Amino acid sequence: MRYISILLSILFCLPTQAQLVTYPESLNPGMPHNDDYTVRVRIPGGEWKDLFEYKVQVDMDNVQDASMVQFDMGSPVEIMVKKNNGTVHDVAIRPSNKGIEYKQIQNTILFTLRQPQYLSIEFNGDRLHNLHLFANPLETEKYDKEEKGIMYFGPGIHRPKDLPNNQIRISGNTTVYLAPGAVVKAKLLVDKAENVRIIGRGILDHPIRGIEITDSKNVLIDGITVVNPDHYTVFGGGSTGITIKNLKSFSCKGWSDGIDMMCCHDVLIDNVFMRNSDDCIALYAHRWNWWGGTSNITVQNSILWADVAHPINIGGHGDPDSATGEIVEKITFRNIDILEHDEDDPIYQGCMTVDCGDKNLVRNILFEDIRVENIQEGRLFYVKVRFNSKYDKQPGHGIENVTFRNITYYGIGENPSVIQGLDKERMIKNVTFENIVINGKKMKDLKEFTTNEFIKNIKIK
Incomplete structure (x- = not known):
């Protein structure tokens, strides 16, 4: 004693x-x-x-x-x-x-x-x-000066001059620290780099994009805020091992998505707040310079607010010239609050959107413990194999093994949810709706959905 x-x-x-x-x-x-x-x-x-x-x-x-x-x-x-x-x-x-x-x-x-x-x-x-x-x-890691392996932005405005595209390139094995009160008016670019960390409580203010991660491995973003970029808050292309935590974001321009991943693998997005005027989180296959499909992505404990477009969008964009197409798979959204969904165009509506074009196969998707508070214009669920001439050169291949579990929504006036395949070769298979509560009533069937004959093994629990 x-x-x-x-x-x-x-x-x-x-x-x-x-x-x-x-x-x-x-x-x-x-x-x-x-x-x-x-x-x-x-x-x-x-x-x-x-x-x-x-x-x-x-x-x-x-x-x-x-x-x-x-x-x-x-x-x-x-x-x-x-x-x-x-x-x-x-x-x-x-x-x-x-x-x-x-x-x-x-x-x-x-x-x-x-x-x-x-x-x-x-x-x-x-x-x-x-x-x-x-x-x-509370911050668990702080810096007060530039040193080896540390790129430091202290309190005050940082407006880099004479940089191509107003961007700051981050080399491998670097920690970028944005101190409280730091305001960086530039994009942070992580390209062909490994072991990069972007941390702190500072702000990226009105950049072209917030953070761009391309052909890189083991990248951490933790704690910063991105205010009104021209385009994406975080863009990932052809990268593996991305962790995004405690990120806050606002956007109000066209194509100003929150977090978009093209052909990325092994991604964790945890405790983020995204208020965007395009998709809050979009997970795609091939686009531009990246191929190889997308897999093993978890988004959890987060708040999504889409002033325009989708809070969640999975499966668009692929490789129409491939013989077999690409795969988007092993995606989990868990413990998510969707505060708003507002999309004027009916073909792009959906709080929880799983769709595919350009020969993509989308499979093994889980939505669990999702609370939707308000839909101004839109749909709750959108699961569709599509051919959209604006974005696709080929129709999607199919959607398989999707589970929606413990979903609640209180509201009125939204358009009917959609679950539709394209044809007999491009179907939707094995979709489960479990404990779906809409305005206090448990969902028992698909009578409130827009469906077609190209869906198979749809279960309501």
Whole structure:
């Protein structure tokens, strides 16, 4: 007992890491501020700390100015959010399943977070001028200078000059650290490189693309935020061993997908928040300079918000000139909150889209524990073998072995879900719907779906 007491005394005397880390406004020169909200955070009972309310733009259909704040936490914190204009009639904190309770005092709400998480806070039903609150986990790795193997971006604006395509090329065996308050106005390019890590709490601001990973291996992205790129937040082509964690993203332009993977393998996407004006996550086979199909990809514990197009899109783009086509397989989406899906064009609608063209075979796909909160225009499920003349030179080969398990949706006005093969040689086989709950009722059959005769062994559990 005496030994344990001495050990505890030593431990309690050791310096401890701060359990709340904020990024002062002074670290963000030149970044646009949005005055819609005043946001503060504190350790319970401690001193309130002001957060910098960034302006971020959302929704390509009619670009709007929303807000974003972020900080790091390692223990419970209290949050105060004041709406600076207008009267507050109601408040929504989403994802709804987080069950966060708040106290309202006039135009201000107060609530407690017990663990890091990403939230949308919406006043009076306004989802275009909302507050995005990113409570990050504490950093476990920090740097304060450039050194061998470390590319360092400290607090302040970094605008590289005289670089081709305004991009920064990252060589192999390099850690890129974006410190809190760092704002890099360039694309990060990882090409033909191995063992690259892009980490920190900094921001890539209005790059051509956020991060491009091509013909590379063992790449980690962890903790950064990408604000309004012209195109993709993360683009992967012909790469293996990609891990993307704690990434936050906004986009509001055409072709501004979130995370797109072309012919990539062994990918983990974990705890990301993607609000995009094109597909949030798209997994394809051949496109441009990459061949070989796509396999073994897991997306989990994440929040997807498609202001335009699909939250999830699997199977498009392939090699129409191949004798056999390519395969997209072993894909898992697990524990996902889909906050919005809005797509005007009926042939491109689907919260959870599995389709194939250009001779692709798509198989062994799992959707599990998915919560869909709102569909403005779109469909819940879209499973289709297609020939789309805009994108395809050949029809898809087929879709096999797809499971949708524990899916919930509350809403009205969406178009019917789709499950359709193309013909007798290009069918959909072995699709299981298990514990699908729509507006509180369990799905029992396909009568609400648009189907055809080219589907086989469809099970409803």
